[in-house]
Amino acid sequence: MTIDIQEILGFLPHRYPFLLIDRITEFEPRERCVAIKNVTMNEPFFQGHFPGHPIMPGVLVIEAMAQAGGIIMMHELPDRHEKLVVFTGIERAKFRAQVTPGDQLRIEIKVLAFRTRAGRIEGRAYVGDKLACEAVLTCAVVQREPEARPAPKAAAPSESNVAAMAEAAAAVTSTE
Numbered sequence: 001m002t003i004d005i006q007e008i009l010g011f012l013p014h015r016y017p018f019l020l021i022d023r024i025t026e027f028e029p030r031e032r033c034v035a036i037k038n039v040t041m042n043e044p045f046f047q048g049h050f051p052g053h054p055i056m057p058g059v060l061v062i063e064a065m066a067q068a069g070g071i072i073m074m075h076e077l078p079d080r081h082e083k084l085v086v087f088t089g090i091e092r093a094k095f096r097a098q099v100t101p102g103d104q105l106r107i108e109i110k111v112l113a114f115r116t117r118a119g120r121i122e123g124r125a126y127v128g129d130k131l132a133c134e135a136v137l138t139c140a141v142v143q144r145e146p147e148a149r150p151a152p153k154a155a156a157p158s159e160s161n162v163a164a165m166a167e168a169a170a171a172v173t174s175t176e
Helices: 005-011 058-075 159-174
Strands: 023-028 032-038 083-095 104-114 118-127 130-143
Touching: 005 023, 005 058, 023 058, 032 058, 058 083, 058 104, 058 118, 058 130
Parallel strands: none
Antiparallel strands: 023 032, 032 104, 083 130, 104 118, 118 130
16 A cells, blocks of 8 residues: 555645655555655755755654654544644664765654554664664654634724824824
């Protein structure tokens, strides 16, 4: 089973520039998945990490692993549009090779524990056959807060308020 970018957008709330998964090439519900992140020079973090020597920040490699694991969790939730998967822990993280523009990051996720409210995964990120990063991640499923609604528009000033503002403006200008 593969999952394309349009389906990924249905599972994860992340959007550019923070969506770090381009495709799922292998998917076994509740068991494992393999995700792809195409790393390009257009990534916004390369402007400052590091000028003249671009390296993908390790925390973002781990975030990509978490997003792939999040897809496994969200896949099982019928009300996934009302939920978020959030980090609760990162263990045994090791960074073994740099990830640079032009690399294709292959993220392999194996489920260690799975419940509808929490999970534990082992993630490994590769560039080609070279292990770039590995970590054990734990997460929790939480209720998504309703999106913030715009504040109500202020009521139009009443005629008496308009008159008072005009008087105040006249008083300020006449004293100058």
